[in-house]
Amino acid sequence: MAALFIEPPLLTKVTLCIASTLAFFLLRIIWLAFTGPLVSLPGPFISKVTNLVLKFYTLNGFKMQYVHALHQKYGPIVRISRDEVAVSDLQTTKKIHQIGARFRKTEWYSKLNTSQEHNIFTLVDPKAHQARRRLLSHPLSEKSLKELEPVVVENVKLAIRQIRKQIYMDGYVDLLRWFFFLATDIIGQLSFGESFRMLEYGKENQYSIDLKKVTFYNSLLVEIPYIIKPLSLLPLHFIKDLMSVGARRTCYAQESLQRYREYLKTNPDTDKPMLLSRHLKANGAGTLNKAEVESDTEAYILGGSDTTAVTLTYLIWAVSRHPEVQKRVIEEVQELPEIFNSDDLKGLPYMNMVIEETLRLYGAAPAGLPRAVPAEGRTLCGHFVPGGYTVTAHAFTLHRDERIFPSPEKFEPSRWANPTQNMKDAFMPFGGGGRICLGLHLARLELRMTLAHFYRAFPKGVKMASGMSDVDMEMENYFLIAPKAHHCLMTEA
Numbered sequence: 001m002a003a004l005f006i007e008p009p010l011l012t013k014v015t016l017c018i019a020s021t022l023a024f025f026l027l028r029i030i031w032l033a034f035t036g037p038l039v040s041l042p043g044p045f046i047s048k049v050t051n052l053v054l055k056f057y058t059l060n061g062f063k064m065q066y067v068h069a070l071h072q073k074y075g076p077i078v079r080i081s082r083d084e085v086a087v088s089d090l091q092t093t094k095k096i097h098q099i100g101a102r103f104r105k106t107e108w109y110s111k112l113n114t115s116q117e118h119n120i121f122t123l124v125d126p127k128a129h130q131a132r133r134r135l136l137s138h139p140l141s142e143k144s145l146k147e148l149e150p151v152v153v154e155n156v157k158l159a160i161r162q163i164r165k166q167i168y169m170d171g172y173v174d175l176l177r178w179f180f181f182l183a184t185d186i187i188g189q190l191s192f193g194e195s196f197r198m199l200e201y202g203k204e205n206q207y208s209i210d211l212k213k214v215t216f217y218n219s220l221l222v223e224i225p226y227i228i229k230p231l232s233l234l235p236l237h238f239i240k241d242l243m244s245v246g247a248r249r250t251c252y253a254q255e256s257l258q259r260y261r262e263y264l265k266t267n268p269d270t271d272k273p274m275l276l277s278r279h280l281k282a283n284g285a286g287t288l289n290k291a292e293v294e295s296d297t298e299a300y301i302l303g304g305s306d307t308t309a310v311t312l313t314y315l316i317w318a319v320s321r322h323p324e325v326q327k328r329v330i331e332e333v334q335e336l337p338e339i340f341n342s343d344d345l346k347g348l349p350y351m352n353m354v355i356e357e358t359l360r361l362y363g364a365a366p367a368g369l370p371r372a373v374p375a376e377g378r379t380l381c382g383h384f385v386p387g388g389y390t391v392t393a394h395a396f397t398l399h400r401d402e403r404i405f406p407s408p409e410k411f412e413p414s415r416w417a418n419p420t421q422n423m424k425d426a427f428m429p430f431g432g433g434g435r436i437c438l439g440l441h442l443a444r445l446e447l448r449m450t451l452a453h454f455y456r457a458f459p460k461g462v463k464m465a466s467g468m469s470d471v472d473m474e475m476e477n478y479f480l481i482a483p484k485a486h487h488c489l490m491t492e493a
């Protein structure tokens with residue numbers, strides 16, 4: 001009788017094992033695809049079963065374009081992964097980003113923090129954020145900008161001199177590089193009390209080299225920590241660098257702020273324009289502690305460098321591609337008095353329309369701003385989404401809604417001559433509600449000032465240098481956008 005039980009050969013055992021594993025995964029896919037509260041949402045089948053496809057696009061710098069394509073196929077609400085929903089319709093976006101909306105930032109932001117304390121950007125708790133924002137707002141308000149204006153003007157003038165010199169010497173200039181120097185020197189000076197002096201020396205320092213890596217490195221750390229963290233145990237240069245960038249930046253902030261504190265001891269009445277001077281001078285109730293100051297200066301540098309540099313670069317490039325627009329801007333800025341200030345620039349109608357149109361199509365942060373649906377859930381675009389799920393509205397898609405912006409892909413500054421209410425409501429290059437960009441007035445000042453000085457220095461305008469093409473300016477997207485060639489080579493027209 002014992003002979004009746006025949007031991008299956010090894011090959012059969014392996015086959016059985018593979019078949020049962022496959023059956024398990026198949027059942028899991030079926031289970032995931034047909035159950036759960038988001039099951040009825042429009043979207044590709046793959047979003048129901050895995051987050052991996054979204055991660056793939058995120059890590060390759062195409063998340064924004066992927067989501068945009070999904071909206072075009074599936075409509076204003078799309079399930080883009082197991083637990084994330086994207087919306088593109090104006091009313092829903094307003095609902096999420098208006099003041100007092102209870103859609104708080106998701107834990108995704110907390111994971112970006114590399115300092116001891118959370119900063120204004122990474123704070124998720126609404127009460128803690130509100131309190132911090134109250135402490136930080138004043139020096140960046142439109143009213144206080146007058147005090148910062150000399151720093152902006154001085155740096156803009158230096159940048160334009162260097163750009164002219166470079167064109168004279170080499171025949172072309174990389175605008176992205178110089179605008180990065182410009183924006184980073186300005187925000188460095190306003191945050192640390194001393195400039196990085198990249199404009200002056202014409203080269204980067206370790207801090208700015210690190211700064212350029214931050215958005216990509218953050219994507220890796222946030223999207224695939226389970227791969228990056230174990231790899232950090234291996235002696236791989238790239239991973240070591242990735243893991244140490246945050247610490248190096250914090251160390252730089254600590255040292256710079258310490259130098260400023262020393263300087264304050266001998267110059268207690270200094271009127272250097274500084275964004276956090278109140279908190280550096282007094283360390284007591286109603287001010288930020290040392291770690292918070294360090295962390296917020298880092299947020300300022302990160303928030304105020306690439307964002308402004310990229311927007312400025314796209315601005316000049318887009319204008320150069322439209323000779324009639326370039327001609328009108330040049331005519332307008334040529335009429336400014338010899339010495340002009342920010343108030344004069346606010347009064348230039350066409351230049352300001354050009355800025356709005358650039359922010360619509362090429363604002364530096366048009367990707368989704370993830371928010372958590374409030375605990376009791378919400379009906380979004382006619383679909384109930386339970387509390388805790390992530391919902392993102394992409395300015396990239398909203399700014400290209402043809403019902404709001406006819407011929408949306410066209411760079412058409414004059415559409416802003418008489419904007420409709422929907423255009424104003426849909427325009428969110430600086431985010432919205434209680435989390436709207438804290439530096440937006442400073443950013444606008446930098447954009448106006450640079451544009452005015454730039455076109456006064458180049459009265460014939462500029463054009464793309466040979467070897468440069470529009471393809472180089474296609475957008476890559478790691479939270480912020482950047483030209484995929486990582487340069488923008490221009491020359492005098």
Ligand code: HEM
Pocket residue numbers: 120121133140187299300303304305307308311363364365369370428429430431432434435436437438439440442443
């Ligand atoms: C054209 C330039 C800029 C663009 C397009 C831009 C865009 C944005 C956007 C879209 C947000 C919202 C992010 C979110 O909700 O997740 C934001 C937040 C922020 N930005 Fe900007 N920004 C620019 C310049 C600046 C500058 C110059 C500073 C310098 C201080 C700055 C500092 C900040 C800070 C601190 C926050 C966080 C605000 C908060 O959560 O309360 N930004 N920015």
